[in-house]
Amino acid sequence: MGAARQGIFESLRRSIGRDAAADAVAAVDERLNRHPRGLVPALTRVGGAAAVDLFIEKARKVAATVERLDAFDAIPAAAARRLAEWNLPAKLRLAPGMANGRVDWASSPMLETATGPSRGEDLATLTGASAGVAETGTLIITSGPDHPTTLNFLPLGHLVVLSVRDIVPAYEDAWDLLRAAGPMPRTVNMITGPSRTGDIEQTIQLGAHGPLRLHILLIDEG
Amino acid sequence: MKATSHAFVDNAHAALGDGQLRRALGNIETGFQRKRAAAKLGLPEFEALRDQAKAIKDHTLAHLDLYLERFETQVHAAGGQVHWARTTDEARQSVLDICRQAGARSVLKGKSMVSEEMGLNDFLQDNGVRPIETDLGEYIIQLRREPPSHIIAPALHLNKEQIADSFRDAHPQFPAERPLSEPRQLVDEARSVLRDAFLKAEVGITGANFLVAETGSTIIVTNEGNGDLTQTLSRVHIVVASIEKVVPTLEDATTLLRLLSRSATGQEFSAYTTLSTGPRRPDDPDGPEAFHVVILDNGRSALLGTPAQDTLRCIRCGACMNHCPIFAAVGGHPYGWAVPGPIGAALNPGLIGIEEAHHLPHASTFCGRCESVCPMKIPLPKIMRHWREKAFEKDMMGTVPRLALWAWAWAAKRPRLYRWTTGPMMAVLGRLGRRKGRFRSVPLAGGWTRHRDFPAPQGQTFQQAWAAHQRGARRKGQ
Numbered sequence: 001m002g003a004a005r006q007g008i009f010e011s012l013r014r015s016i017g018r019d020a021a022a023d024a025v026a027a028v029d030e031r032l033n034r035h036p037r038g039l040v041p042a043l044t045r046v047g048g049a050a051a052v053d054l055f056i057e058k059a060r061k062v063a064a065t066v067e068r069l070d071a072f073d074a075i076p077a078a079a080a081r082r083l084a085e086w087n088l089p090a091k092l093r094l095a096p097g098m099a100n101g102r103v104d105w106a107s108s109p110m111l112e113t114a115t116g117p118s119r120g121e122d123l124a125t126l127t128g129a130s131a132g133v134a135e136t137g138t139l140i141i142t143s144g145p146d147h148p149t150t151l152n153f154l155p156l157g158h159l160v161v162l163s164v165r166d167i168v169p170a171y172e173d174a175w176d177l178l179r180a181a182g183p184m185p186r187t188v189n190m191i192t193g194p195s196r197t198g199d200i201e202q203t204i205q206l207g208a209h210g211p212l213r214l215h216i217l218l219i220d221e222g
Numbered sequence: 223m224k225a226t227s228h229a230f231v232d233n234a235h236a237a238l239g240d241g242q243l244r245r246a247l248g249n250i251e252t253g254f255q256r257k258r259a260a261a262k263l264g265l266p267e268f269e270a271l272r273d274q275a276k277a278i279k280d281h282t283l284a285h286l287d288l289y290l291e292r293f294e295t296q297v298h299a300a301g302g303q304v305h306w307a308r309t310t311d312e313a314r315q316s317v318l319d320i321c322r323q324a325g326a327r328s329v330l331k332g333k334s335m336v337s338e339e340m341g342l343n344d345f346l347q348d349n350g351v352r353p354i355e356t357d358l359g360e361y362i363i364q365l366r367r368e369p370p371s372h373i374i375a376p377a378l379h380l381n382k383e384q385i386a387d388s389f390r391d392a393h394p395q396f397p398a399e400r401p402l403s404e405p406r407q408l409v410d411e412a413r414s415v416l417r418d419a420f421l422k423a424e425v426g427i428t429g430a431n432f433l434v435a436e437t438g439s440t441i442i443v444t445n446e447g448n449g450d451l452t453q454t455l456s457r458v459h460i461v462v463a464s465i466e467k468v469v470p471t472l473e474d475a476t477t478l479l480r481l482l483s484r485s486a487t488g489q490e491f492s493a494y495t496t497l498s499t500g501p502r503r504p505d506d507p508d509g510p511e512a513f514h515v516v517i518l519d520n521g522r523s524a525l526l527g528t529p530a531q532d533t534l535r536c537i538r539c540g541a542c543m544n545h546c547p548i549f550a551a552v553g554g555h556p557y558g559w560a561v562p563g564p565i566g567a568a569l570n571p572g573l574i575g576i577e578e579a580h581h582l583p584h585a586s587t588f589c590g591r592c593e594s595v596c597p598m599k600i601p602l603p604k605i606m607r608h609w610r611e612k613a614f615e616k617d618m619m620g621t622v623p624r625l626a627l628w629a630w631a632w633a634a635k636r637p638r639l640y641r642w643t644t645g646p647m648m649a650v651l652g653r654l655g656r657r658k659g660r661f662r663s664v665p666l667a668g669g670w671t672r673h674r675d676f677p678a679p680q681g682q683t684f685q686q687a688w689a690a691h692q693r694g695a696r697r698k699g700q
Contacts, residue, residue: 005306008465008519012287015526028288028470031281032436035471038274041267041480062493096507117508120421136491148507149454153447171479175472184300184437186509187454188497195447196493199359199377200385200405201246202253208358208409209416210447210494 037172044135044169051134055167056218059137062193063206064214072101072161075217076108079126079159082215083111086157088123095127097146098161117148118155125151126159130181131174132167132216136192139216140174143187152189158211160191164220223341223369225574226558230581233556238673246379247550253375254544257488258595265484275481276599278474279466279535283526289435289468290517296438300500302513310340313518317342317427317460320514321351324458326424332442332449333357334429335373335538336462336518338560339573342427353427354419356448358412365392371554373561374486374540379553382408416448426456426510430463431537432478433515436471439497440515443482445489450496459498459510464518466534478537481597486539521573529608533569535598542592542602548585557582564592568605576609580618583609644683652681 018024046054056066069078083090091112099105099115118125127147131140139160143149152158168174171190178188195210206212226233237243262268282289294304305320307313317340321329329346331337331353343353343364355364359376363369365388370376377385386402389411401407428449432441440461442449453459469475483489502509525531543549543563554562559570559579567582583606592602613619619627633640655661655678663671670676682690 004308004312007308008306008517008523009287009290011519011523012290012465012526015523015528016284016287017527024285025288028285028292031470032292035436035473037473038278038477039267039270041265058490062489062491120417138491138495143506143509144503145505145507149450150508153450153454171476172473175476178472184439184497184499186498186500186502186506188439188499189450190491190495190497191493192491192495193493196445197358197409198253198445198487199357199362199375200382200408202249202375202378203405205405205409207413208446208448209356209413209420209451 035175040170040172041135046134046169051167051169052164052218052220054169055132055134055137057137058134059132059193059216062137063196064137064193064216066216066218068218068220070219071221072103072219073107075103075126075161075219076105076111078217080108080111082159083124083157086124086213088157091122091124092159093118093122093125093151093155095125095147095151097128098126118150120154122151122155124157124159125155126161127151129160129162130166131177132162133171133174133190134167134169135171138171139189139191140178141189141191142178142181142185143189144185149187149189152191153210155211156207157213157215158194159215159217161217161219164218223338223560225570225578227570227574227579227582228558228577230556230558230585233558234552234585237552237556242381242384243379243553246381247553249378250544250550254488254540258485258541258544259488261484261488261490264490265480268481268484271477271481272597272599274477275597276535278469278477279598282469282474283466283531283534286465286468286523286526289470290465292435293433293438293468296435297500297513297515298438300438300513302438302500302515305514305516307516307518308520310518310520313462313516313520314340314342314345316516317462318346318349318351320458320460321346321425324425324512326351326458328352328354328419328422329425329427330419330423330452330456331355331360332426332428332444332452333360333376334427334462335370335560336429336464337427338370339464339520340462340518342462354416356416356419356452357444358409358446358448361412361416362388365389369555369560371562372540372543373538373563379555420451420455423452423456425458425460426452426454427460427462428453430461430467430515431482432475433463433468433517434470434472434475434497435468437497437499439472439499441475441479441495441497443479443492443495445487445493447494450494453496453498454509456510458512458514459501461498461513461515462518463515464520465522466536478597482537482539485541485595485597525572528572530568530572530605532600533565533572533605535600536565536569537598538565539597541595541597542600545591545595547587547589547591552585557585564602564606565600568600568602568609571609571612576612576616577618580609580613580616583607583613641683641685645686648679648683649681652679655679656681
């Protein structure tokens with residue numbers, strides 16, 4: 001393998017026509033350290049309520065559903081209602097970050113909950129999101145002890161709790177938050193609507209391998 | 223994969239006679255072209271982003287060695303491993319070694335064009351490791367033992383009846399009389415079959431749309447979620463990618479992402495864009511325990527600094543083939559290698575050799591639509607012209623076209639003779655064809671007129687028309 005690596009880099013430097021020259025190294029370091037933003041589309045020049053409205057509009061455009069709640073306490077009842085609407089049993093697997101936090105799941109005794117990663121038997125899951133990007137209604141969910149990645153992809157119905165405070169206009173804003181939060185997590189999922197495929201005669205079908213339905217519970221505590 | 227590009231002409235003829243294929247290819251206009259046009263209209267900065275995207279890749283290619291080194295460093299820092307491969311042989315051996323170390327009998331695969339380039343599936347199968355494609359389109363063509371016919375819609379060439387037949391053959395566990403006439407039923411059946419495979423996953427292989435030097439992350443852009451299930455449920459995640467996939471920073475990747483889905487499917491953003499960095503952390507509740515990135519060169523480093531370098535900007539959106547009249551007529555299979563369409567015609571001669579691929583750069587009308595829709599502004603016709611010259615230099619054109627070109631060049635270098643012969647010729651042809659505006663057959667051009675009519679000239683040569691125009695302009699000026 002050492003020979004392959006050496007061969008590739010020799011060929012690259014031969015073709016590029018220079019060695020690892022100091023000024024080239026400096027240019028690369030500069031770009032990596034400063035990570036300058038490119039052109040950010042004008043539609044992201046919104047803040048506050050307008051950013052939230054844009055997020056909701058874009059998420060609905062890609063077949064996600066969005067519901068506004070005024071408190072974290074309202075989540076269990078809203079989740080139970082949504083499962084009933086989807087005609088799914090009142091069973092929900094929770095991300096640890098949503099189970100042992102500000103939500104009192106005991107307030108909805110009819111809703112059966114479990115916590116932790118999914119092994120595939122769960123029809124519905126509920127996770128948080130670290131950010132929502134208004135530009136395209138995209139949820140950002142990062143892996144970690146609080147958020148097993150399997151919960152985002154295995155269920156038929158995925159419920160996501162997002163605080164309006166975590167909605168940012170553009171993807172670049174989400175990268176700044178991510179960098180501030182520490183080292184890169186193993187997985188950063190950018191989720192924009194439910195799973196879909198166009199592989200059969202280019203007809204769009206939802207729920208290809210991932211969730212058929214994506215419901216966003218948007219918490220605005222005022 | 224073993225290229226069949228040398229047989230392009232015969233395979234294209236066969237494709238032109240395939241009525242079912244023509245019906246399937248008819249979906250391209252509504253499925254891809256209109257959606258892309260709408261997505262472009264929805265983003266006023268689209269053209270400016272194309273310029274930025276081009277600049278990002280040009281900068282990266284000029285510093286490719288340095289960005290690849292940084293990427294490697296960052297993968298190591300996150301606990302992953304990088305394997306370098308000069309050739310497809312080295313790359314697939316790396317993959318096989320990792321599978322064997324993991325004791326895997328089967329591997330799940332997300333969609334990857336580089337794995338097609340490597341001929342990975344057949345190689346793994348021959349060595350006792352069963353590959354299972356999980357992207358719906360790839361799954362369908364794997365059942366049918368066909369190569370993909372499009373880089374983002376591998377089963378584009380099939381209709382739903384053919385897919386239903388394949389499912390009935392491959393899934394004997396379901397009742398024989400079950401209804402499979404609707405796309406929904408087919409999608410649900412594939413979902414249930416592959417769900418079992420996901421839950422038994424050992425090793426998962428995905429491609430990469432981008433490698434981020436800044437963070438050591440690999441990025442996949444998908445819609446189905448199969449790539450995420452593949453890499454999350456497996457104990458070992460292998461990413462296969464080629465050297466030109468690296469970009470400097472998350473911001474650079476973002477600029478390209480804003481163009482990718484809009485150019486490909488006309489979506490503003492695909493359903494799933496996923497960044498993967500190293501294996502699962504000690505306190506992560508799920509995710510792969512090992513993370514490997516196999517980086518393939520396969521001739522790309524030698525294209526840097528040549529007229530074909532610009533093909534390395536390609537982000538594999540498929541817009542060029544979706545807007546190509548040749549691709550729309552014959553589909554992807556006749557191109558005979560992993561990447562079809564205009565980008566295949568510009569890239570493949572550099573990777574598999576002009577001897578194998580010399581037909582491909584000729585499979586173009588040079589209408590220029592591919593270049594006009596390319597988000598990375600790759601000058602595709604110019605690069606195809608470069609390969610045509612190479613093919614001509616190597617005397618690979620056949621005697622008749624060569625003689626015809628020679629005769630034309632001889633006349634064109636004698637302007638007066640050229641005018642005297644072409645003027646009357648156009649006048650006669652123009653009069654003969656005036657009524658219908660076209661000819662069903664033309665002497666010495668039977669190959670051309672077998673499948674289409676020859677448009678009748680208007681009766682004047684360009685030079686005559688131009689001279690008349692100039693005279694008119696002078697009169698007006700007086």
